[in-house]
Amino acid sequence: MKHLAEYRDADTAHRLAAEIRRVTTRPWAIMEVCGGQTHSIIRNGVDQLLPPEVELIHGPGCPVCVTPLETIDRALAIAARPGVIFCSFGDMLRVPGSRNNLFAVKAAGADVRVVYSPLDAVKLAHAHPDREVVFLAIGFETTAPANALAVKLAKQQGLRNFSMLVSHVLVPPAIEAIMRSPGNRVNAFLAAGHVCSVMGTWQYPPLAERFRVPIVVTGFEPLDLLEGIRRTVVQLERGRHEVENAYARVVTQRGNEAAQAVFGEVFAPVDRAWRGIGVIPASGWRLANAYRDFDAEIRFDVGGVTAAESSLCRSGEVLRGTLKPNQCPAFGKECTPRTPLGATMVSSEGACAAYYHFGRFSGPTAGAAAFSQDSPRP
Amino acid sequence: MIDVTGFSCPAPLRDYPHVVMGHGGGGALSRDLIEHVFLPAFSNPLLDRLGDSTVLDLAADLAGGGRLAISTDSYVVRPLFFPGGSIGDLAVHGTVNDLAMSGARPAALTAGFIIEEGFSLGTLAEIARLMGRAAAAAGVRIVTGDTKVVERGHGDGVYINTAGIGIVPPGLGLGIEPIRGGDAVIASGTLGDHGMAIMSVREGLEFEAEIASDTAPLHGLVAEMLAACPAIRLLRDPTRGGVATSLNEIAALGGVGIEIDERAIPVRPAVAAACEILGLDSLQVANEGKLLAIVPGDTAAAVLAAMRAHPHGRDAVAIGRVVERHPRMVVMRTAIGGTRVIPMPLGEQLPRIC
Numbered sequence: 175m176k177h178l179a180e181y182r183d184a185d186t187a188h189r190l191a192a193e194i195r196r197v198t199t200r201p202w203a204i205m206e207v208c209g210g211q212t213h214s215i216i217r218n219g220v221d222q223l224l225p226p227e228v229e230l231i232h233g234p235g236c237p238v239c240v241t242p243l244e245t246i247d248r249a250l251a252i253a254a255r256p257g258v259i260f261c262s263f264g265d266m267l268r269v270p271g272s273r274n275n276l277f278a279v280k281a282a283g284a285d286v287r288v289v290y291s292p293l294d295a296v297k298l299a300h301a302h303p304d305r306e307v308v309f310l311a312i313g314f315e316t317t318a319p320a321n322a323l324a325v326k327l328a329k330q331q332g333l334r335n336f337s338m339l340v341s342h343v344l345v346p347p348a349i350e351a352i353m354r355s356p357g358n359r360v361n362a363f364l365a366a367g368h369v370c371s372v373m374g375t376w377q378y379p380p381l382a383e384r385f386r387v388p389i390v391v392t393g394f395e396p397l398d399l400l401e402g403i404r405r406t407v408v409q410l411e412r413g414r415h416e417v418e419n420a421y422a423r424v425v426t427q428r429g430n431e432a433a434q435a436v437f438g439e440v441f442a443p444v445d446r447a448w449r450g451i452g453v454i455p456a457s458g459w460r461l462a463n464a465y466r467d468f469d470a471e472i473r474f475d476v477g478g479v480t481a482a483e484s485s486l487c488r489s490g491e492v493l494r495g496t497l498k499p500n501q502c503p504a505f506g507k508e509c510t511p512r513t514p515l516g517a518t519m520v521s522s523e524g525a526c527a528a529y530y531h532f533g534r535f536s537g538p539t540a541g542a543a544a545f546s547q548d549s550p551r552p
Numbered sequence: 553m554i555d556v557t558g559f560s561c562p563a564p565l566r567d568y569p570h571v572v573m574g575h576g577g578g579g580a581l582s583r584d585l586i587e588h589v590f591l592p593a594f595s596n597p598l599l600d601r602l603g604d605s606t607v608l609d610l611a612a613d614l615a616g617g618g619r620l621a622i623s624t625d626s627y628v629v630r631p632l633f634f635p636g637g638s639i640g641d642l643a644v645h646g647t648v649n650d651l652a653m654s655g656a657r658p659a660a661l662t663a664g665f666i667i668e669e670g671f672s673l674g675t676l677a678e679i680a681r682l683m684g685r686a687a688a689a690a691g692v693r694i695v696t697g698d699t700k701v702v703e704r705g706h707g708d709g710v711y712i713n714t715a716g717i718g719i720v721p722p723g724l725g726l727g728i729e730p731i732r733g734g735d736a737v738i739a740s741g742t743l744g745d746h747g748m749a750i751m752s753v754r755e756g757l758e759f760e761a762e763i764a765s766d767t768a769p770l771h772g773l774v775a776e777m778l779a780a781c782p783a784i785r786l787l788r789d790p791t792r793g794g795v796a797t798s799l800n801e802i803a804a805l806g807g808v809g810i811e812i813d814e815r816a817i818p819v820r821p822a823v824a825a826a827c828e829i830l831g832l833d834s835l836q837v838a839n840e841g842k843l844l845a846i847v848p849g850d851t852a853a854a855v856l857a858a859m860r861a862h863p864h865g866r867d868a869v870a871i872g873r874v875v876e877r878h879p880r881m882v883v884m885r886t887a888i889g890g891t892r893v894i895p896m897p898l899g900e901q902l903p904r905i906c
Contacts, residue, residue, distance in 0.1 A: 178828065184815075187888035219890010290755060290830075396888045511898055531895045 181395030182218070190400035191223035194407055201227045202410050203359045204403060205352070205495055207345055208314075208366030209236030209521065210394050216528040218396045228407060231359065231495035232528070234348055234448060235366055237313040238265045238521035240493065242447040243481040245341040246271035249310050252339065252474045253284045259302060261295040262310040264288040269520045272481045292324035292338075299328065299336035308470045311338045316368045318342055318459065319433035322440035325461065325468050337470040340460055343446055345369050346377045347457035353385040357496055362406045364392040364399070367421040374429025378417040386415045393421040440465055449517055450483070450490030489516035492525050499529040506530060571671045576701030585699060589677045593684035594663070594694040606695040608660055610719065617722035621656035623647055624715035632679065632709055635749050636764030637840070639712060640683030645767050645840060646791070647716040648690050652771035653787045653843065655726045655778055656718030658692040663714050665699045668707035676710060683712075690769035692716070718771075724778065729785050731806035733876035736852035738845040740773065740859060741766070741867040742818045743795055747837030748826045755830065761822045768841030773864045777845065780858035786846040789839070793897050796835040798844050799882045800896040806846075810882045812872030812894070836897045846874060 206212060212232040215221050221230050234240050250271045253260035260276070267276040267288065280286035285305075289295055292309050299307035311321040321338065328336040345366060352360055365378060370391045378389045388409035392402025402420045409416060419425055439462065446458025461469045471477050486504045491497035499505055499518070509515040511527055518524035574581040591600065598606050614620070627643045637645075648658045663683070667676065687694050694714075745766040752763050770789065777784060786806075790798040795817075803810045819827075819834045827834045841864060847855045852870055859865030882894040 182887050184888050217886070217892060218888055219886045219892055220888070222890040223888065531893065 178395065181393075181397045183397065187223065187396050187400055190397065190404055194223075194228065194400065194404050195225045197404070197411055198225045198227045198407055199411060201229065202361050202407060203229045203231055203495070204362045204364060204406050205231040205233040205360045206364040206366075206392070206399075207233040207235040207349065208364075208369065208394075209239065209524065210368065211364060211366065211392065211399060212236070212525055212528055214394050214396070215399060216531075218399075220396050220399050223400070224403065228403065230403075232492070232499075232525035233352070233363075233495060234451060234493040235314070235345070236518070236521050236524050237317070237343065238269055239489070239517040239524045240343055240448040240451065241266075241269070241312050241341050241517065242449045243272060243483055244447070244479055245312070245339065246275075247481045248471065248474075248476040248479045249339055250274065250276065250279050251476050251479055252308050252470055253279050253286055254282070255306070255474065257305055259285045259287060259298055259305050259307045260310070261287050261289045261292075261298065261307065263290075263312070265521050266310055266312065268514075269517050270514055292321050293327070296324050296328055296331075296333065296336060299333050300331075303335060305335060306473075307336050308474075309336075309338045311340045311342065314343055314345055314366065314369050315372045316366075318437045318441065319372060319430070322433075322437035325440050325465055326436060328468060329465065337468050337473045338461065339470040340441075341446070342441065342459035343448065344457050344459070345373075346381060347454050348448070348451075349381055349389075350385075351451065351454045351457070352494060353381075353387060355494055358494075360387070360495055362388040362390070362410055364402045364406065365389050365417075367391055367393040367398070367425060370419075370421065370425040370429065372430050372433050375417055375419055375425060375427050376429070382415050382417050388415050389417045391417070391419045391421050391425050393424065448493070450487070450493050452490075484515045487516035489518040489526065492518055499526040502526070569673060571667050571669060571673060571676065571701055573669055573701050573703070576667070576699055582699060586697075589673070589680050590663075590697060590699075593677070593680035594687065594697070595684075596693045596695070598660075598693060598695040599697070603696075606660075608695065608717075610659065613659065613719040619720045621651050621654040621718040621720050622715070623650035623718075624713065625650060626711060626713040628708065628711050629750065630708060631750075631753055632675070634753050634765055635762050636745075637767040638679060638682045639710065640679040640681075641686045641765075641767045642840060643683055643712040643714045644686035644690060644692070645769050647714040648692060648769045648771055649789045649791075649840075649843070651716050651718035652769070652774045653726075653789055654718070654720055655724045655774060655787070656720045657771055657775070658690065658716050658718045658769075660695045661687060661692055661714050661716045663694050663697040663712065665697070666707055666711040666713075667699065667701050668709055669701055669704040671709050679710065679712075686769070690771070724782070726784065727786050729783070731785050731802065731808050731846050731874055733808065733874055734849040735785060735846050735874035736849050736855075736870050737799070737810060737812060737872040737874065738847060738852065738855060738859070739795070739818060739869060739871045740770070740843045740845070740865045741841075742820045742823065743790070743839060743842060744819055744823045744827065744834035744837035745842075746791075746840040747794065748823045748832075748834075750838075751830060751832070752826055757826060757829065761820075763820070763822050763826060766839060766841035768864050770841065770843055770864055773843070773859065773862045776858045776862050776865075777855055781847060781851040781855045783851060784845055784847050784855065788844045790842060790844055791838050791840060794834070794836040794838055795844065796833070796882070796894050796897050799894065802844070802846060803882050804880050806874070807879050809875040809878040809880070810872060811875050812882065812884050814884050814887045816869060816871045818867055818869055818871075835894060849873065 295309040441459035442462040518526040749765040859868035
């Protein structure tokens with residue numbers, strides 16, 4: 175694949191890994207914020223190329239994982255209503271609510287559909303004027319432009335049977351919450367490249383300055399990740415705390431201003447509960463007052479639905495980076511991808527699922543150690 | 553309500569552009585369907601007798617210790633037609649390949665159709681024609697069949713079930729010899745073509761190079777492989793669940809570990825690109841014209857040479873090996889030199905959100 179293969183080149187990866195080993199003198203804990211990065215790190219075995227001093231902590235960047243339980247319960251309540259076509263990205267279907275998930279509601283007769291774009295949900299609303307089409311709008315700044323555009327279009331077209339259950343979350347407030355949390359171990363952040371492609375990098379210098387923490391905007395391919403880690407370690411070793419852009423082929427300082435204008439109009443900031451973490455002030459978006467008519471929470475009056483998390487699940491500590499997935503007592507026992515207690519075990523981007531699927535049962539580098547007896551690591 | 557099941561009408565088939573309930577009623581309309589749609593597509597002396605069952609004389613085939621293999625599969629694919637094939641092709645190739653994985657040469661197929669009321673007769677005839685063509689190309693006869701019609705809304709156009717019997721040549725014992733460390737894992741060609749052909753039609757994706765299904769009968773290829781190396785230990789066709797499922801099944805069955813090399817896995821650029829866009833893993837995507845072979849390590853070169861001489865094995869390549877360590881686990885060495893476990897897929901692949 176042109177334009178991808180060159181970012182997966184083994185020789186360059188080994189050169190970057192050697193360079194990271196060369197500059198590392200002390201232990202560092204680096205958090206990659208984005209679930210897509212976690213997935214790529216585990217999938218490609220990027221962490222196995224790093225020196226033992228460099229620890230990657232998988233942050234709260236999987237939108238499926240941090241969507242609060244009560245949002246799932248509200249989604250399930252709406253999807254089960256007669257006449258509703260409930261649209262969602264595929265990942266959300268298996269996320270457990272308090273009692274069941276969207277797959278179960280679908281099997282029981284609800285019309286639940288997987289879409290690749292919120293605009294597909296708008297098309298469905300056109301095609302089925304007698305039905306209520308609801309889109310579950312979750313995600314970080316990356317998915318926000320398309321979601322905002324879908325609502326804006328629905329309003330322009332006067333669609334009365336389209337609404338959105340919005341649970342958007344934002345990266346900078348999460349970074350701030352992690353840095354302020356007691357027992358924080360994070361020394362530096364790999365900022366999520368695709369969030370920054372929308373938002374730019376201008377939000378980060380104040381954070382880097384206030385918490386004296388390096389923030390390196392990083393992409394998703396193995397070489398992107400290694401280069402982001404390398405730049406982060408260089409800063410840490412030199413005692414610097416700057417914002418760097420290691421994903422300049424996609425990310426600019428100002429970001430996508432057209433997209434920012436659209437969701438600036440459609441969304442408004444709101445205090446948002448993060449699954450496993452709790453409420454973070456101004457850490458999410460809801461529909462702005464001008465778009466209240468499209469708010470599924472109001473239309474279906476599900477604002478009163480509340481829920482309590484499983485007492486066994488410690489996904490909050492995993493998301494804050496104070497617990498590795500395989501250190502959780504329920505990991506691989508009560509909690510597996512087939513019987514997930516928390517969303518970090520559900521989504522393919524969730525840290526617990528990534529550890530489970532890719533065989534990280536006993537310590538962060540067990541996967542590498544178990545298979546390297548006669549195939550030496552490069 | 554009019555009871556159409558007892559309704560009989562002498563009108564010829566062309567007066568009905570769509571399948572009606574009466575086409576499944578066993579009367580004149582059913583007969584019409586058989587005579588105008590199925591017989592022209594499948595015709596052979598055994599089928600043409602239209603008996604309640606067909607009697608096969610396999611004495612010559614089974615002489616000297618040959619054995620019978622039997623398999624059945626149902627086909628519910630949507631869309632019914634896709635680049636590279638149709639439900640009719642799949643219904644033949646799928647069952648032929650299931651037989652071929654036992655080393656069997658297919659001898660006869662049955663065909664059962666469950667058709668939704670209102671389905672286009674023209675489309676049904678086209679599916680039957682393609683199915684007949686696929687059977688003829690694979691050298692296998694459809695010797696008996698069945699048709700049912702279900703009410704509108706109770707089916708998805710048409711479902712097809714085929715069952716097949718095949719002849720396993722004397723002395724052949726695929727799957728009897730245990731798999732062991734040092735065995736080679738061979739793939740017969742590019743992986744993920746069928747599943748991504750279907751997905752790209754469903755999702756309306758267009759690529760510079762169209763992705764076509766790989767649907768094909770594999771018994772000819774298998775015969776060449778077995779001629780080159782009778783010691784082949786195991787064959788699997790990685791259909792639903794893809795290579796990830798088949799390799800996990802093989803590892804569990806043999807109580808062995810399997811290691812594959814990401815760089816050796818053949819995936820077409822367009823398939824790899826479609827998987828990237830849709831967030832899917834090509835190892836979990838279905839194939840309909842590919843096989844995986846576990847062969848003794850010292851015979852791998854001979855098997856590969858035989859495969860590459862056959863049209864359905866041109867791109868055959870060794871993708872990994874069987875190991876004694878980490879039993880029942882499939883591990884991939886990634887392109888950048890890391891390792892990861894290839895898990896047994898859970899169920900339906902869910903597209904990732906971002």
